[in-house]
Amino acid sequence: MIEAYPQKIETQMQELYNRLLEKHKRLYAGIEALKLAYGGVTYIAKLFNCSRNTIKHGLEELGAEEILPRIRNRKKGGGRKAILDKEPDINEVFLCLIKKHTAGNPMDETQKWTNLTRANMSDLLAREGFKVSRNVVRKLLKNNGYVKRKPLKNKAGGGHVDRNSQFERIAELKDIYTAEGNPILSVDTKKKEKIGNLSREGKIYTTETIEVYDHDFPSLAEGVLSQVLLEMQEA
Structure with a gap:
């Protein structure tokens, strides 16, 4: 008797065969037998532990018309009703x-x-x-x-009168310290949250886009909330 497939493939074929309905088993066995030369029916019968007549019956069904079921689309309105409708x-x-x-x-x-x-x-x-x-x-x-959106920085908050001078002073001090050979340290202070119509991290569900100031100047804030207080509130 021929040995058509390695053992691993045979095991997979047997697992598939055992999961099929009886009619589909006959058809599958018939297709596998057709792939092989002389002795294929005997080989498949032994592999699937079925009779030769079962395989021959499957071969006959393969030659008949309208044996294999066609794919059917679900009818309009079929399926489980959505809870919003129910x-x-x-x-x-x-x-x-x-x-x-x-x-x-x-x-x-x-x-x-x-x-x-x-x-x-x-x-x-x-x-x-x-x-x-x-x-x-x-x-x-x-x-x-409601759609999840981030605040849109679209409102002009205007410039602060001292905004440019403060950066000029920082640059001046930096040059003095650099010239004297002193190190320059950049310190990230404890985070504080400004209160007001300012941008925030994250998104919320809104019906319309929320417009906030395009810059987070302290002068535009209504107050400042420290991080420690924020953590106490969340707890």
Whole structure:
């Protein structure tokens, strides 16, 4: 008897054969037998532990028309219904939940933003009986005009009268110290966060782009919050 395939390939063929339905087993066995010369039917019958008649039946089916099922596309409207379609009240509940965590621009009622994350929103909806994924929350946000954006530095804050002079003074001192052979150290002081209509790291969900000053001058800030205080608040 012929030995057509190495043992590793035979094992893979057997695993595939054992996972098929009976009809598909016959067809698969028939196809493998056709690949081989004389003795192929006997070899495949022994490999798949099936009878020669099973393989011959499969060969006959391969020659018949309309034996193999054609690929069928899902009918329009088929499949599981999306939760947004099944639960028409979820959007109203969603808007009520984020209302307490929404701020806006008093000069532009269309500009709103929320400090909630999608995970936060998913948890709030779950408490109201809507167990949804973050992807569903993303669709709810999009349906209501909320898109994740960064603040846009588009507002001119103007220049400070002392802005240029301070850099001139720094350059002057640097030249003096360099001329005397002293080292120049650049020190990164403890970070402080300026409060006001200034740019921030990260993104939030907003209905419109939030415009902030194009420069973060201290004179444009309403105050300063130290990093230590920020850490205490987060804790």
